[in-house]
Amino acid sequence: MAFVAGAAEGPLGYLKAQTRWHWSETVFWLATLLPFYFFPDYLQLASQIAITALFALSLDLILGYAGIVSLGHAAYFGTAAYSAALFSKFVWSEPLAGVLVGTAAAALLGYASSFVIARFRHLALIMITLGFGLLLEQAANSASWLTGGSDGFQGINISPLLGTFNFDLYGYTAYTYSLIVLFLVFLAARRLINSPFGLALRGIRENAIRMPAIGAASRAHIRTVYTISAAMAGIAGALLAQTTQTVALDSLGFERSADVLVMLVVGGTGRLYGGLVGAAVYMIAHDQFSGIAPQYWYFWIGLLLVIVVIFLPNGILGGLSTLAAWWRRK
Amino acid sequence: MLPPVFGVLFDGIAYGMLLFLLSVGLSVTLGLMNFVNLAHCAFAMVGGYTTVLLTNSFGWPFFATLPMAFLVAAAVSVVFERTLYRRLYRRSDLDQVLLTIGLAFISVAAAAWFFGTTQQPVPTPPYLRGSFNVLGLNIAAYRLFLIAVGAAITLVLVGTLEYTRFGAQVRAAVDNQRMASGLGINVERTFAVTFALGSGLAGLGGALAIELVGLDPNFSFTYLIYVLIVVSVGGLGSIVGSLAAALLIGISDIAGKYYVPELGSFLIYLVMLVVLMWRPVGLFGRR
Numbered sequence: 172m173a174f175v176a177g178a179a180e181g182p183l184g185y186l187k188a189q190t191r192w193h194w195s196e197t198v199f200w201l202a203t204l205l206p207f208y209f210f211p212d213y214l215q216l217a218s219q220i221a222i223t224a225l226f227a228l229s230l231d232l233i234l235g236y237a238g239i240v241s242l243g244h245a246a247y248f249g250t251a252a253y254s255a256a257l258f259s260k261f262v263w264s265e266p267l268a269g270v271l272v273g274t275a276a277a278a279l280l281g282y283a284s285s286f287v288i289a290r291f292r293h294l295a296l297i298m299i300t301l302g303f304g305l306l307l308e309q310a311a312n313s314a315s316w317l318t319g320g321s322d323g324f325q326g327i328n329i330s331p332l333l334g335t336f337n338f339d340l341y342g343y344t345a346y347t348y349s350l351i352v353l354f355l356v357f358l359a360a361r362r363l364i365n366s367p368f369g370l371a372l373r374g375i376r377e378n379a380i381r382m383p384a385i386g387a388a389s390r391a392h393i394r395t396v397y398t399i400s401a402a403m404a405g406i407a408g409a410l411l412a413q414t415t416q417t418v419a420l421d422s423l424g425f426e427r428s429a430d431v432l433v434m435l436v437v438g439g440t441g442r443l444y445g446g447l448v449g450a451a452v453y454m455i456a457h458d459q460f461s462g463i464a465p466q467y468w469y470f471w472i473g474l475l476l477v478i479v480v481i482f483l484p485n486g487i488l489g490g491l492s493t494l495a496a497w498w499r500r501k
Numbered sequence: 502m503l504p505p506v507f508g509v510l511f512d513g514i515a516y517g518m519l520l521f522l523l524s525v526g527l528s529v530t531l532g533l534m535n536f537v538n539l540a541h542c543a544f545a546m547v548g549g550y551t552t553v554l555l556t557n558s559f560g561w562p563f564f565a566t567l568p569m570a571f572l573v574a575a576a577v578s579v580v581f582e583r584t585l586y587r588r589l590y591r592r593s594d595l596d597q598v599l600l601t602i603g604l605a606f607i608s609v610a611a612a613a614w615f616f617g618t619t620q621q622p623v624p625t626p627p628y629l630r631g632s633f634n635v636l637g638l639n640i641a642a643y644r645l646f647l648i649a650v651g652a653a654i655t656l657v658l659v660g661t662l663e664y665t666r667f668g669a670q671v672r673a674a675v676d677n678q679r680m681a682s683g684l685g686i687n688v689e690r691t692f693a694v695t696f697a698l699g700s701g702l703a704g705l706g707g708a709l710a711i712e713l714v715g716l717d718p719n720f721s722f723t724y725l726i727y728v729l730i731v732v733s734v735g736g737l738g739s740i741v742g743s744l745a746a747a748l749l750i751g752i753s754d755i756a757g758k759y760y761v762p763e764l765g766s767f768l769i770y771l772v773m774l775v776v777l778m779w780r781p782v783g784l785f786g787r788r
Contacts, residue, residue, distance in 0.1 A: 240595050287778060293594055294537060295781040298733040299774065305726065306770040313764055425726075429602065436599055470610030476603030480596050481588065 182370070189365045199444065203350055207343075214342035220454045221349035222410045227435045227446025228353075228360055229403035234432075235441035236364060237396050238376030239288065240297055242428055243304025244404055246284075249423030251277040251405030252412040253311065253318055256327045259413070264330040266348070266413050273409030274402050281401020285394040292379060301425070308423045324418040338414065345414040352410060356403055361443055363399070372396055376441075433472060437479055439486025448487055508638050509759050510752060515644035517751025518651025519713060522706030523724055524731040525658065525743045526699020532675045532738020534692050536586065537594055539601040541703055542725040543608035548574040548704020549716045550612065553621045563625050567708055574704020575697040582696050587689075605721045612718035623711045643712055650709065654702070658740050671695055675738040727754075730773045736786025745784060 206217040226248055233239040251273030258272040284303060291299055311318045319325055331337045336344045363369055371392050374382045382389045412418045421427060430453070431446075438449025461468050483490045527541040548570035555561040555569060581604065589597050625643065632641040662668035673681040674688045682688045710716065710724070727750065735746030750769050757768030776784060 234595070240598065242598075291777075291781055294531070294535075294733060294737070295777055297537070297594065297598065298729060299777055301726070301729065302770050302773045302777070306767065306774065309765050309767040309770060313767065425722075433599075433602075436595075440595075467610045467614065469606040470614075473603040473606030473608075473610065476599050476606065477585070480600040480603065481585070484592075484596065 182367075186365050186367070186370070190361070196444075199447075200354065206346065211341065214346045216454065216458055218342050218345040218349045218414050219411070220451050221346065221353045222407050222414065223431070223434065223454060224447040224450035225349075225353045225356055225410070226404055226407040227431050227438070227450045228357065228443070229400045229407065230431055230435050231440060231443070231446045232360060232363075232372075232396055232400040232403065234435065235445065236369065236372040236376060237393060238379070239393065239397065241300040242297055242425070242432070243300035243302070243307075244400075244431060245423055245425070245427035246304045246307045247277040247281055247401040247404040248408035248411075248427065249307070249311070249418075250280050251408035252418045252422045253324065254405075255409035255412045256324045256418045257317070259328050260326050264328045266329055266332050269329070269413060270352070270406060270409040273412070274405040277405025277408065278398055278402035281405075282394070282398040284401075285397035288397050289390040289393040301428075304423070304425060304428055308420060308425070311423055312420055318418075318420075321420055323420070324412075327412060327416045327418070329413050329416060338416070342414075349410055349414060352406060356406060357443070357447075360403070364443060368392065368395075373441075433476060435486075437475060437486055439488035439490075442486075442488050445486055445488050452487065509756050511638065511640065512644060513752030513755040514748060515641075515647045515751075516713070516755055517748035518647050519706060519710055520727055520731050520751050521651055521744050521747035522654065522709065523703050524728040524735075524747060525654075525740060526696075526702045527728055528732045528735060528743045529671070529675075529738055529740070530692070530696050530699050531732060533671065533678075533688075533695055534590060535737075536590060537597045537601065538586070539598060539725060539729075540581070540604040540608065540721070541601075541700070542707075542723075542728055543605045543721040544574045544578045544700040545703035545707030545710070545724065546608060546612060546716070546718075546720045547577050547707070548701075549707035549711055549720065550616060550621070551704070552708035552711065553616070553623055553716065556623055557621075563623065563629075567705060570708035571701040571705045574707070575701030578700030579693065579697045582693055586696075605725065608721045609718045612721075616718070618718055620715045620717050621711065623716075625712050629712075647709060647713070655740065655744055662740060667691075667694070727769075730769060732783075734773055734776045734783055736780075736783030739783075739785040742783060742785025 203221075206214055210217070226244075229247075230241065230244050233241060233244075254276035255269040255273035259266075259269050262272075263269075287299065288296065312320050315321075329338055332344055332348055336347075338344050364372075371382070371387050374387060375389050375392060379389065408422060411422065431450075434449035434453040435446045436449070437452060438447065439445035456471075457468065460471060479486060485493075523542065523545050527538060530536060530538060551570045551573040552563070552566040555566040556563060561569075585600065585604075589600055629643045629646055632639050634640070662671060670681070670686045670691050673684070673686060674691050678688055707716070707720070710720075714724075731743060731746045731750055734750065735742035735744075750772065753772050754766065754769045757764060757766070761768070780786070
């Protein structure tokens with residue numbers, strides 16, 4: 172619909188139509204405040220959901236918009252988590268500075284690896300991202316004098332946020348902090364996606380060969396978006412290290428990369444809210460189901476994946492918008 | 502007397518042969534249909550559990566269970582290929598990755614449900630258990646047996662692919678799928694047969710792996726990573742490439758764990774990244 176309107180006014184009109192806030196978006200963000208009043212016992216979980224949603228959003232930028240399949244995105248998440256933890260232990264315990272340091276570390280790593288990423292597609296790309304993640308996990312395991320290895324990182328020391336808000340046991344500060352950061356990063360991502368740069372990314376996703384042919388600097392675009400995505404994953408990793416005050420090896424592991432991919436796909440790729448909805452659904456389901464039979468959690472995840480791929484190729488949000496379009500036509 | 506490096510080499514080759522059996526099927530089917538099958542090791546696990554079930558519950562001798570491991574894994578894979586995989590041949594890599602990773606997740610939970618999460622023992626015949634001494638090297642009989650099986654299967658596969666009509670059809674379809682079907686080759690049927698054979702070999706590999714590396718429900722994922730490394734390093738659709746890559750990875754892994762144990766699997770990941778950056782299509786890949 173928006174596309175038809177935009178076509179009449181040219182590309183700038185299309186972009187402008189995209190940036191307008193839909194009423195459902197306002198409802199969504201108001202709903203994120205509900206846990207404060209209705210589920211005060213679940214604020215720690217809510218904070219983890221917000222952080223994971225941020226991580227999923229970062230993957231959506233490269234996977235959903237630029238079409239870069241990654242099985243090792245946790246590399247940046249974990250790097251930032253460890254960097255933020257080390258910074259708080261040895262340098263300064265101020266949380267915002269910790270987030271900046273973690274983000275910078277992840278962005279630097281992302282920038283360095285983006286030169287390799289931009290050269291590959293398909294299976295080689297999947298294998299390189301997977302191998303890079305595994306390599307980093309092994310390195311963190313081997314460097315146990317620095318990271319604590321498989322015992323996890325000990326001794327994170329976080330001072331109150333802005334000098335006043337203590338990280339309490341119930342997670343009031345943690346959830347407020349994560350939610351505000353998520354919202355700010357989301358605004359930035361929304362702005363990025365609805366810019367000419369965002370359109371160029373979608374062009375790369377749709378046809379990676381034609382884009383250079385019409386004069387777009389595809390590889391430079393891929394490097395830029397990959398670095399931004401790594402930095403966003405880094406913000407999420409640093410937040411997790413600070414709000415849980417631990418970092419374990421699994422923050423770098425293959426399972427975290429696979430989980431975030433599953434969440435994004437279940438929510439819907441290539442939609443800003445896909446990762447957010449997917450993370451919420453996945454983590455709430457995990458919290459509820461694993462209480463009943465923790466060892467069979469992966470059975471349901473596997474089944475869900477098969478069903479989504481066969482019947483809902485665009486995830487929950489894709490299904491909903493198909494339903495909405497069908498409703499309007501009726 | 503030979504220095505210990507030969508012992509490491511021998512163990513590495515035996516391990517490489519095992520990786521070859523587990524991965525050659527995936528390499529050929531990937532080359533044929535470009536279908537990314539991350540559930541390949543789940544079929545290997547089916548073979549492994551078939552052997553466990555037949556030896557422990559029905560008292561079959563170890564050798565009699567090996568053909569069954571092959572057949573059951575092949576049969577199960579055909580069922581999935583006909584019902585689920587074929588719907589996704591024209592879909593994106595991502596969809597294929599997600600569907601098959603979902604199946605691998607299901608296989609882990611199903612194995613835990615039926616067999617529990619513990620390591621499964623398998624009684625091998627007594628003459629495969631011992632070891633003997635050659636020029637000061639300790640040669641384990643089972644590893645020698647693995648190398649022999651691997652070598653025999655390589656010969657059979659290369660022979661089938663090079664000298665039979667079916668092999669020619671497979672090679673034609675790997676080289677150019679459209680052209681092959683234009684010449685009247687039923688590519689989809691060729692693929693189904695190759696897929697079953699490849700999964701059967703994985704099942705055989707799964708059964709043979711128990712004695713060496715054990716079998717638990719996480720097999721689907723632990724060995725998936727090794728198999729993917731072998732396939733991407735060797736190049737798609739190449740049997741010789743798979744063999745070379747499997748030996749390279751097997752020897753690097755054993756040597757790394759023997760000489761620098763604190764690095765764990767670091768070395769093989771590094772080998773893979775270096776090879777892929779140097780040759781993105783793998784050592785023997787053509788596309």
